[in-house]
Amino acid sequence: MAYISTQALVLRSVNWRENDRIITLLTPDRGRVEALVRGSRKPKSALMAASQLFTLGNYVLFKGKGHELVVSCEVKDSYYPLRGDYDKLSYASIILSSAEMAVQLEEPQPHLMILLIRTLTRLAYTDLDDRAVTSAYLLHFISLIGYKPRLAHCVSCSKEIKDGREGWLDPQAGGLLCKNCKNTHTTSMKLEPDAVMWLRSVLIQGIEKSLSLPRVIPLLQIKKYVEYVLDRQLPQLPEYISRL
Numbered sequence: 001m002a003y004i005s006t007q008a009l010v011l012r013s014v015n016w017r018e019n020d021r022i023i024t025l026l027t028p029d030r031g032r033v034e035a036l037v038r039g040s041r042k043p044k045s046a047l048m049a050a051s052q053l054f055t056l057g058n059y060v061l062f063k064g065k066g067h068e069l070v071v072s073c074e075v076k077d078s079y080y081p082l083r084g085d086y087d088k089l090s091y092a093s094i095i096l097s098s099a100e101m102a103v104q105l106e107e108p109q110p111h112l113m114i115l116l117i118r119t120l121t122r123l124a125y126t127d128l129d130d131r132a133v134t135s136a137y138l139l140h141f142i143s144l145i146g147y148k149p150r151l152a153h154c155v156s157c158s159k160e161i162k163d164g165r166e167g168w169l170d171p172q173a174g175g176l177l178c179k180n181c182k183n184t185h186t187t188s189m190k191l192e193p194d195a196v197m198w199l200r201s202v203l204i205q206g207i208e209k210s211l212s213l214p215r216v217i218p219l220l221q222i223k224k225y226v227e228y229v230l231d232r233q234l235p236q237l238p239e240y241i242s243r244l
């Protein structure tokens with residue numbers, strides 16, 4: 001039996017019994033950790049914040065027989081602005097869900113941890129476009145888990161897809177297809193030339209140094225790409241986006 005001290009981010013939280021919660025944490029060294037937070041739903045519980053979605057903190061966990069327990073939590077950030085904004089909350093849910101679907105128990109995830117903290121910080125505290133932040137996250141996320149899409153050359157015929165040309169993003173093929181090859185795949189999704197160039201710049205330079213935003217941010221396409229790779233559905237985009 002042992003006490004473990006770790007930085008952690010709450011990816012999921014479900015009610016358990018009368019007053020408790022079971023949380024899924026992402027930790028840098030142990031990947032996914034499931035832990036019980038006893039009494040966290042009581043009104044004056046010191047562990048209430050520790051069991052809420054998006055909470056980032058230094059957790060002390062106790063690993064004995066049965067459920068691992070949260071003993072204490074020093075909250076570092078609760079990303080409060082995400083909680084009162086329906087759109088931001090929807091994007092943040094997509095972000096956390098994708099991580100929750102991919103991380104395994106006792107599989108270290110230091111890079112995903114950094115990516116998530118940076119992404120939630122951008123979403124909560126900066127003026128960067130929410131759809132762009134979410135698209136950039138998803139692109140880096142699938143790259144981190146081993147499915148980096150190839151964006152410079154057609155994945156079918158290897159011809160260069162030059163700047164100013166449209167491309168067709170295809171999760172089955174593993175990246176962009178050119179105009180000639182798009183019809184050979186049923187899962188390809190069209191990207192306008194400015195979206196192709198923006199995605200390339202995000203992947204190489206990161207969102208803060210990327211090119212100016214494309215006319216239509218390719219969030220729908222990237223989200224579908226990730227859903228195909230994970231073989232799972234992510235939460236819905238905010239409705240007004242879905243209608244575009």
Ligand SMILES: [Zn+2]
Nearest residue numbers: 154157178181
């Ligand atoms: Zn081709």
